[in-house]
Amino acid sequence: MPAAAAWLWDQHGPDLGGLIVALPAARAGRRLLELLADRAAAERAVLVPPAVETAGSLPERLYATPREPADAVVDEATALLARAAALRAADRDVLARVVPFPPADDDWPGWWRLAESLAELSRELAATRLTSTWVVGESEASRIDLGLGEPRWRALAQLEAEYERALGRDDRQTARRRALQGNAVRCDYAVVLVGLVDLSAQLAGMLERVDNVTALVPAPVEHATGFDALGGLAVSYWQDQTVEVADLRFVDRPKDQAVELVRTLGELPEATPADGVSVGLGDEAAGGALRRTIELAGTPARVAAGKALRDSSPALLLDALGRYAAQRRFGDLAELVRHPDTAGVIGADEPWAQRLDAYAADFLQADVRGDWRGDEQTRAQMETLRQRLDAVLPDDAGHGRALSAWAGLIAEVLRRVYGARPLHRFRDHDLVEALGQIGSALADIGALAGDQGALPTVDFATAVSFLLDRLAAGWVPVPAEGPAVELLGFLEMPWDDTDYAVLTDFNEGHIPDSRQADAWLPDGLRSALGLPDNARRYARDVLLLNIVLRSRERVTVLACRRSAEGDPRTPSRLLLACDDATRIARVKSFYVGDEGPPAAGPLLQAPGGTSRFLIPRPALDEPALAKLRVTAFRDYLACRYRFYLKHVLKLDAVDDRATELDALAYGNLAHGVLEDFGKSELADATDAAVIEALLDARLDARAAGRFGRRPRPAVRVQVEQLRRRLHRFADVQAAETRAGWRIRGDLIETLREGQVVVDGEEFTVTGKIDRIDEHPERGFRVLDYKTSDRGSSPEKTHVQRGAWVDLQLPLYLDLVQGLGLGQPALGYFNLPRNEDDTGVIEARWGVAELAAAFAVRDDVIRGVRGRAFWPPAEDPPKFEDAFTRLVADRALERPTLIGGEP
Secondary structure, eight states: OHHHHHHHHHTTTTOTTTEEEEESSHHHHHHHHHHHHHHHHHHTTOBBOOEEETTTTTTGSSBBBOSSSGOOOOOHHHHHHHHHHHHSSSSSHHHHHOOOOOOOOOOOHHHHHHHHHHHHHHHHHHHHTHHHHHHHHHHHHHHHHGGGHHHHHHHHHHHHHHHHHHHHHHHHHHHHHHHTTTOOBOOOSEEEEEEEEEHHHHHHHHHHTTTSOOOOOSSOOGGGBBBBBSSOOOOHHTTOOOOOOOOEEEEEHHHHHHHHHHHHHHHOOOOGGGGGGGEEESGGOOOOOHHHHHHTTTTOOOTTTTTEEGGSHHHHHHHHHHHHHHHBBHHHHHHHHHHHGGHHHHTTTOOOHHHHHHHHHHHHHOOOOSOSSSHHHHHHHHHHHHHHEEESSOOTTOOOGGGHHHHHHHHHHHHHHHTHHHHHHTTTTTHHHHHHHHHHHHHHTTTOOTTTTTOOOOHHHHHHHHHHHHTTTTTEOOOOOOEEEEEEEEEGGOOOOEEEEEEEEOOOTSSOOOOOOOSOOOHHHHHTTOOOOOHHHHHHHHHHHHHHHSSSSSEEEEEEOOOOTSOOBBBBBGGGOOOOHHHHHHHHHHHHHHHSSOOOTTTBTTTTTTTTTTOOOOOOOSOOOOETTTTTHHHHHHHHHHHHIIISSOOOOSSSSOOOOHHHHHHHHHHHHHHHHTTTTTTTTTOOHHHHHHHHHHHHHHHHHHHHOOOOHHHHHHEEEEEEHHHHHHHHHHHHHHHHHHHHHHHEEEEEEEEETTTTTEEEEEEEOOOOEEETTTTTEEEEEEEESSSSOOOHHHHHHHHHHHHHHHHHHHTTTTTOOOOOOEEEOOOSGGGGGGGEOOOOHHHHHHHHHHHHHHHHHHHHHOOOOOOSSOOOOOOOTTTTTTTTTTTTTHHHHHHHHH
16 A cells, blocks of 8 residues: 555645546555555645545446436345345246245245345346356357256346346446446546456456556566456466465464464564554454454454444344344343343333343243233233333334335334433444444435335334345444554455554465355356356465565464364465475474464453452351251252352352253242142042043143243143153052052141251251151151152262262251151152153161261351351362353363462
8 A cells, every 4th residue: 555655646746636546445445545645744735635446336437327317226225125026026937946945925034135145146247247148148159058057047037137127227237237338438537446456357348448547566577477457367377376474373273373363463573563563364253352362462452344233232222123023032022121222211220131031030931922920020020121112112013014114113213212312422433323324224215215016015023124134234433542453354454554464264264265155156157157266266365465475574374273163174275375395394284283272371361460260269258157958068068169159149040041941940840740739639549540630730730820821832842741750650659659658748848947956056957848758557758859860869869989969868857857757768759751760769878877978967067157168179060050150160270260268
């Protein structure tokens, strides 16, 4: 860009008003104007800037557009609607040769997506001065083998003709084609092409008919044969050129690349400003993560492209509102509650997210079209929430209106959410910019005309979908707040003029960009038709990479051996464009190089500080616990720190992501049904069919009361699975009754307390016992229902590797003191997945084993009294729980984060 700016100034001086300057990207155009303004300021001259265009917008400056509105080129939205309407009205036999399974008649988003796909095909063909009709004719004349695709291409040509007839006017591609065919290309300005090395045939054809065109080529003169008269690259020439990379580094995974990127920035000269270096993104999706990494290391950074408009706050809000209006799913309602911009609508001071999480975990409700469940207060709260969100939607959101009629109504939805919110131009830049662009798109939709019958009647959700599709290519620019490392797409790197650069994700599939599968134009057909193919993309990227490497003081290239998920990657072919010895060395370094973790980087530290991720130590200022449930002893034995979080601080995790019953909820449902049975008049029944009928009735009643009339499919399946287990329980229970066992209904699921004296002080143990059975000869037994998939024995669940890990059954003996049960047996009534394993399993503990259990009980009580809650267990749970991240279970440096005493 500095060289281009200098050439323009030297050739034309400060008055550049008679020029059109075309560049590869809009950012390059802005930079060129900055450089020209700096030159004018330095020479105290008045700059008359040129008209700056990109390759995409330049053609419209090279031919005269109709002045009469009736003949004007139609906009892209109108053209898309017309194409969708033409496809929907097309002969089904013709359409079937293109799309075997077309959208349903009322699926307008489906027709729009199909229309957009065919429009993209038309644009790509037009860029090479082709049409689908020409492809069919040329395949016959030049014997291009379309294979099984020939009937498809004939159908495509027919559909394209029907679209043009339905449109009645020219779209942009047709207007360009007519200008070329009718010799209507003209331009009163001198045109300067800066770095347009990848010209389309369409644009090149137009420029050939313009009198005054100059191409500025970013290459040494010895490469002149690598370009045509308009500065376009010669594919065969650049396919054979080498790439010399002085600083090439291979790392294991993207996270290691982030560390290496920070290390590379740290190696630059100390006086290098943040805006003196740029980062090229082979994978543009990694831009956000790399930006955060650079900022954590203490250097400001920004993604030059900005933020995708489709991901802006109001766009995400409209997306969620559209889905909620169409389907009334609970998940969409939950998404709206979590959207920060709805706080002013639903009540910012009310804990809606917590309420919704608790409700979702309890009732697993799939949609909000039916009645709310739970107690009266819960139902009232949920209904209030629904009414407040419904008030944001347009009236009759599910009814059909002309697409253009929805524009004002969608704008009103945004006013209901944002209208009372004071917005600051700079502080709320992202929101202001996004709302402005959405408003412009709504104005365009409101101006759509349906004179060709292409304007459909749709509901609110479909109108929102159309709007969001129009926003898909939009970006919200990031305001410059001082010098920063800028992260750019690889194709923009050659036109950036920083002194230093780092290229990331230099792997095959990212650089060069290649298309291995294309619904319409596979690479072989592209080559046969003269369309841009993988060979051309490779040649283009060889040239662009050489521009980057030869225009800076230092360029570092980074490539990853594996993806974040561990899948193997391959190095970019561009890195193999070198002599044999270098190629062998690079391949060996990539595949055989050191794959160990890099040295620790600054990612977990504040600049100049220490780790901010230390595990919080127990405060130890809470009163000592004097009471515990029998199940809490297991938690202390597993991890005393997790015990502290759960039972002292009362922390827990709850969210609305569950779509089926977890193990606890499944067990609670089973326990509730079995409790109903144990307290019923049929508890002593000896007929399995009678027991089974009661269990079915109670299961249906409890499931309907909790999950409603339309439970989630997964819940319905789980309920039926539980029903099968209960049927097997009925068989076993009837046999147990015939054997003399009777359920003590008065002792079922009663909360009991037992007093334990440890070191001269009493401690209370509490819990509920599932059931107590009595036998005239064998006495009593205390049973716990177990619905885990495997029917384990009490010994296996309570003692592992010779140590007590659970005390639940032995502690039941503390709870039944005073009931006159003597020394009852302890056991499980298992209801596992394998129905053959259903039955009672009694523990075989003797006096010595129970004494050892009580000694462990006393040690736990001493630990709880003494508030011994540190350190966390060395071996964390195998599966994630509410505290996995808080306790850094998966962190490699976990021992360091735990440290010493609290």
